[in-house]
Amino acid sequence: MSVAHTGLVFGRWTRASYRQPALIAFTLIQPAIWLLLFGQLFQGVVRIPGFGDSSYIAFLTPGIVMMTALMTSGWSGTAFIQDMERGVMDRLLASPVSRGGLMAGQLLSNASTTLIQTILVFAIGFAAGARYDGGAGGYLITIVASMLIGTAFGSLSNAVALLTRQQEALIGISQFVSLPLTFMSSIMIDPAVAPHWVNVAARYNPVDWATIAARQSLAASPDWSSVWRHSAYLLAFTLIVGWLSTRAFRTYQRSV
C-alpha cells in the first residue's frame, strides 16, 4: 500500500466533504438528536438494577458514539458508487494507483469525520450531565475505538459498493446490518437487564466490543484486561475486513 497514494486519496475526499456543508451539518446533528432522544426515551431505565448510581446519559454517551460511527460509515460506499457511475473509478483502476491507497485514503477521510462526531457527542453528553471518572486515557480509547468502527464498517460498505455497484442495494444492506448490530449490543441497555440471547449475540458484535472497551476505560476503576481484549478483537476485525474489501476491487474489475 502506497503511503503517498493514501495521502492523495485522503486529500481528495476530505476536500470534497468540506464542500458539502449540508452533509456536514447532517452528520453532526444526527448524533446529537440520537443522544438527546434516546436519553429522554430510556431515562426510566436508570432506576432498574444494573445501572448503579451513574446517570443514564453517562451510560448512553459512549454507546451513541459507536452507533454514530457505525451509521455514518454505512454511507461510505456511496462515494465509490458515484465514482463508478461516472468513469472515475475506471480511470483510476487503469492507472498505477495503489488499491490499498484507494481504500485507505477514503477510509481515513471517513475516520476523520468519525473523530469530529465523537468529540461532538461527548460535548453534548457533557452538557447533558454525563461525567466520567476515568482520565484522558478513557477518552482516547473511546475515540480510537470509534474510528476503528468507522473504518471497519466503512470498508465493508465500500466492498458492498464494489460488489453490487448500486446505491439502493448498498443502502438497503447497510441498514439491514446496522440496526441489529445497534440493538444486539449494550449500546442502550445494560447487559444485566437485557434478554439472554441478546447478550449471546453481543459477544460476536464488533460494535459491542467497541462499546465495552470505551465504557470500561471511562469508568472509575476500569477492568483493563477487558478493555485490551475487546480492543484487540476490534483491531483484528478492522484489519481483516480492510484487507478483504481491498480485494473487492478485483471482483469489480472482473465485472466491468
Added chain:
Amino acid sequence: MATHALEAVDLVKTYPAGRKKPPLRALDGLTVSVPEGVVLGLLGPNGAGKSTTVKILTTLSRADSGTARVAGYDVVREQDRVRRAIGYVPQKSSSDPMATGLENLVLSGRIFGLSRQDATGRATELLERFGLAEHGGRAVKTYSGGMQRKLDVALGLVHQPRVLFLDEPTTGLDPEARADLWNEVLRLSGQEGLTVLLTTHYLEEADRLAGQLAIVDHGKIVAEGTPESLKSALRGDSVQVELVDPDTDGSVRVLLRQLPGVGEIVVEGNTLRARVDRGATAVPAVLGVLEDKAIPVVAVTVSRPSLDDVYLQHTGRSFRVAEEAA
C-alpha cells in the same frame, strides 16, 4: 519488424449470465494491431465490443482468452508497466465533479508520480491547451458537458502517455470543439509520436483522424485498413433516391431491386440508398422506372463509395440507421 504500439490477438470476453439474461459474448476472437504513432479508429454499432476492447487493453478488465501487448508490455503479466505507459479516457465522464478542474489534473499527475510542482505546471498547460484556463478553479460539476469532456481528455494526457485510449471522446462536443480536439490528436500523433486508439460513432471523425480503421461487429473485426483502401475496395457507386413520400409498402425498393446492376438497398425515411455497379448507367434506369410508375421524386444523386457504404457493406447496417436504432 514494424514496431507495434499495440497488439491484441484473439481476444475473447464473455460477461456472465445475470437474472433473466444469458451469458454474453462481447468479444469473439478480436485481433487488432496499431503501429507506433498511428491513430486507429475503431468503428462499430452499439454493443459491438469497442469499449470492452478498450477496457481489456487498458488493464481495467481482463479477457477470458487471447493476449494483448500495449507499449511492448503484456496487459496481464505487466499490468503496472502498461498502466504507466497509457492514458485512458473512458466513455463515461471521468472527472471528480466535487473537485476543480485543476485539482482533478494535479491529483491525476501526482498519482503518476509527478511532484506537486510538476503536476501543477502540467495541469496549467493542459487547461490552457484545452481552452479551460479560466475555468480551472471552478468545481467540475459546474462545467458544461463539453467542458467536462475536454477535461476528460486532458486527464488522459497529464502524465504524457505513449499510448492514448479515447472511448468516444467527442460525444457531446460542438462542431468547433470537436475540430479543436481533432487537431490536438493529430498534433500529438504527428509531432509527439503518440499512438492513439479511438472509438467513435462519427464517420467524419474516423475519416479525418484515423490513419487506420477497424470496423467491429459482434465482437470481431470485420474490416481493417486505411479509410482510402476500405473505400476503394468497394466496387461500384452509391445512388441515393429521395422520394416525396416514404416507401411504406416497400414497392419502390422492389422496383429498383429488379434493375440490372443494382445491389443492396437501404431505406431511411424518404431516402433509398442503393449500391450499383456503375452510377452513370444506373441513374437513367432508376429515373425511367420511377417515371413509368408516376412516383414523385425530389432528387437522385450518385456518389463514389463513402465510409458509410463501407460500414454498410461490413455490418449490414447503414451507419445512420444503426445510430437511430440505438
